[in-house]
Amino acid sequence: MTGWDDLASTALVGTDRRPYRGDLLEAAAVEVARRRAGRKANEPGGVEPAPGEEREAVSRRAAERLGRLLGGEHERLIPEWLAAAAATGRRVPAYVLPELLERGRRDRSIRVHLGVLAGQRGRWLAGLNPAWAYLLEEPTGETWELGGAADRRAHLCALRAADPAQARRLLESTWERETPDDRAGFVEVLAEGLSMADEPFLEQALDDRRREVRQSAANLLARLPGSRLSQRMAGRVRACVTISGDTITVEAPTACDKDMERDGVRPKPPRGIGERAWWLQQIVSRAPLSFWGRPQALLAMKIPDWDAEVKAAWVRAAVLQRDPGWARAMFGWDPIADLLECLPPEEQQELAARFVRGHDLDSQLIMVLGGVSSHWREGLATAVLSKIVKVNATQPWNLGELVKLAGEHIDPALFELAEDYSPAEPIQQVAALLRFRADMYKELSR
Template identity: 25%
Template sequence: MQFWDNIINTALLGTDKKQVNAGELCPDLSSIFGDVSSNETLDKEEKFLHIAAIAFNYRQSGITPVLRKEITIKVAQPEELPYCNKQTLQILKEILDEESIPLLKFWLQQCVVNQQLVILDLIPTLLDIGRHHKTLRPFITACCGKRGEWLSEFNPDWNFSVRATAEELWQTGTPDERKKVLQLLRETDPTKAREWLTQSWSTENANSKAELLKQLKINISAEDINWLESLLNEKSQKVKDEILHLLKLIPTSGIILQYWNLLQQSIELKKEKKLLGLSSKTVLQIKLPNVIDESIFKTGIEKLSSQKNISEEEYIIYQLISLTPPNLWQEHFNDTAENVYILFSNNKDLERYLPALGLATGRFKNNEWAILFIKEESKYYQDLLPLLTKDIRIKYLLNKIEAFADSVIQFLSNENEEWSPELTSVIFKHTAKNPYQYNRNFYNEHIHLIPATIIKELEKYAPPEEYNAKMWSNMCEYIIKLIQLKQQILSAFNQ
């Protein structure tokens, strides 16, 4: 409505600079304009306000919509799954009132597992939540069924509920959708994922290339080497860095072999006599050759040490060891992992390189070497935890949590299964003492990991300080409420 824009412009400029005239209004308002403008009892500001008020009401009274015959509304497809029962839906409403996204995710997961749907009234609410929480979208899509898919066609913000094929999303999706598609495909068919990226490579910009390359870390293998090495002439440094990072994860890549070749030139085994010269022991020495191929420094190896107590040579060696598969040391010495580990640990000069070996063990996922490192009392190797069996990992974490509590809790926060009762007990002993760091948000975000058995023990974790004890008492009430909701979810879906 152009006439309304004219009124807005007049209001912005002021009646001293501009007046609304009859030609700027719609024909229906011309007679009213004449009555107002001819009223001598009103000043120019009052006349403008009268006209604006009348125009506003006219504008609000409704207009005839544009008729577009080509628009048709399809009928939603019939649902194939049953709706949830009243109890599960009531719990869902309580979770929505509580605004607990972790509990909502837990509820949605149970709904998907039990192959049920939410009632129609709640579909818009869930779709709107999905706008802001991407991790919930797959579950919301499944729980809203055919009606959710149909309804999303009327709101672009809900179109994540439209079940497009992976290839369609790869071709036409948003950057986040394309990354997710490549990530999922990389998990199931790494070769096909690489082929898709190869085909679209020339059309991607530098930022897109760098982000998409990160997804290739999943199931990275020797099959990726040729294509990745062919990209090393890319102009963007950001893209080059991602390519180099990926190549450093493949034990047989040219970069890794170049590092190992330099280390082999630096290794020397010597026989040293023990006390009185009656026996000798084998000692490992590592010293870089006088001349080093400068090309290694173009691959990310840094020349200068940032620590005063570590020389440039030691720093370079440390980096090379951290990027070299541990099994190559076994092959070089034709010995067991344990004996090679002893070569390093029994030598004061080489003991400093053990953390580098630990980093390499995690990088190349070597289970045999991981077992050796978890025996170290003074260090905590978080990158090695996924390589341990569940029982060994729990035992290791219980042993380390007192000295490295925050790091252990950070790792456990990303678990998919409930914490063991033993771990939960130790975690709560620490978190109860630090109520500002581990506040309500912490327990809310991790409620899916907290076992219900902890309810009986909450009181005994109360801090000795009166103020902190009061805070913990209030926190316990909140934790119990969350756990009870979680139990109700399981109970309702299992009926």
């Protein structure tokens, strides 16, 4: 048998210069098969067997449906299936693990529940395949003392929801020993139950060496109107803004000093935005919204210079400070999904339903609906179904994404409403997907 090096050399120079007896490509194929078959098997005892499972697997029918999703049938529902399955406290069966872990390698969005759903066997596989090692960083239910970074963050989240002060004290007790990456993630956890009791700790975090830590701390402090950072930002806005009658006069900052950087103002703007506009937007977005007064009145005023920048900063401030009143007002000026997230789910849906009824089907409508929390109740569901019927009469080719969103986000318990709403094919497609999801939840409950 000719060696691989000889075959490769002959292929490189060509058989005219180096004659070869026989079929070169056939010999190369045989050599490839021989080399693969001749790899050494793992030495006996080289791999520890997988540990036993502690959690019960989901039902056979539920697992079969997951297999269908992984096979491409309504695959956009995979994250919803995983979230619903994780909520049951059960795991997926071993035979779907390779395909599920491989998908998680490509799609980060589905990893959040895999630490629990993959069970002991999944973590064992992740330890054998470097491509699946990401699983070892996902929460498994371990404690603060024994868990990895993801487990410790999950523990801190649960403690924060139950006892915010105790969670902060726990974080303070280990803060100096945490890695920069862990510190950045742990600061974000404090958004739950945020209060002025957290202000001294977050103010101290503004001096952290890691930029992500400083940014997260500054964002949280901006949600506390009484924080020292909020008051410093208000002072900077006062130096830039004068309100007289129905006019707002603005003079953007001319420099970004070290104190501004400490408070989370990033000196270098993104491409396409000037420095002064960038600094202005950041200080306005972190100044207390109470500084301005009523948003409806302000939106009616004239801003001769920096109008777009100030209003974009108000949108950012409403989102950053989670202010429902400002979110409602700014949604009328710039209807984006981020503003809806500042509102309770029911109000999100009411506002989105009004938008659907008064807006043509375009990319903006799709983006707004994409930001509304599932499951959509009857009011929003009916508005969307009505829009589908209307557009189907004139532009049926334009309905693809709207039909998918409706089927994926309407409460699956409303499948009969959709079935009876109209015989139009797009409506029946929505109904079929809702029934699919209703069956999915039923299987996971057994």
